[in-house]
Amino acid sequence: MTFNLNSNCSRCGKKSLLTDQVTGEQFCGKCGYVTSEKLQASGPEWRSFQKDGGSDPARTGAPSSLTIHDMGLSTIINPQNRDATGKPLTASMKSTITRLRTWDSRSQSSATADRNLRQALNELNRLKDKLTISSSVLEKAAYLYRKALEKKLVRGRSISAMIAASLYAACRDTETPRTLKDIAEAANVKRKDISRCYRLLYNELELKMPVVDPIQCIARISSKLKVTEKIKRYAAKILKETQKRQESSGKDPMGLAAAALYFSCAINGVSITQRDLAEAAGVTEVTIRNRYKGLKEAKILELDF
DNA sequence: TAAGATAAGAGGGACAT
């Protein structure tokens, strides 16, 4: 969308004519009067992505036109539901993009920001497949990244670290149990970098995150192991008790859940090695032992549920 | 072989300077 300061609105007379980049309509920003429905051929050539394999950055933009103040480089998100390689988007990505288009049409995004966003969304799409993320979480992640972009938080940081951090934040917010480690492995970015970006998002966007519930983690760990419902329920009871006694603050929720499961197995006569449990939970055996020791010292294990 | 113990090192929060 761009200002056309040379002409006046023929209804209200104000110099506030705007051009819709998609339809080419000219309308007045003050009174809404549409002055021209003629399609001006200044729309971007989206073909360039699909034809050239998308690797040439010089060909990613629209053809510039001097008739518009920004030379036609103000962008919209590609109205075709295809990714940068020309493949159709998945259904969940489609809804994400649809929402972003709405945002996009309302803000004057720069070409670089748009390119950045597109690259990030590509990465996000990749992560979704690796981590099996639901579409609502995905949208949240895209939204957060968008906010980060607006606040210029991405400058000087890697796109993949930032989009991974956005995804992690979205998972935290929706109580989807994914650890920093999970995401770091999927994104091929160091855990430390993602965590730094996450903290940045957390502070700058003033996010309020619910604390990770270890009970949620039980399901996640036991899905990788074959564990009966009974054992899961027992482990959940242990965790509820530790939460009640404030034994759980500051501890890795995955470690807590793993220790509770370990004990639950022991009580129910199921033998399971700390090693397998540690692997499924993504923590070390030492951590499980420490949490287990903590449970013993708190006498939680002496309770009869 | 599984589990426990110990030690060194990393990263981040709280708090003071």
Add this chain to the structure above:
DNA sequence: ATGTCAGTCTTATCTTA
């Protein structure tokens, strides 16, 4: 802003049952 401190978690190695 910067440094220190206590607490957590990880990695590695050794010991114990």
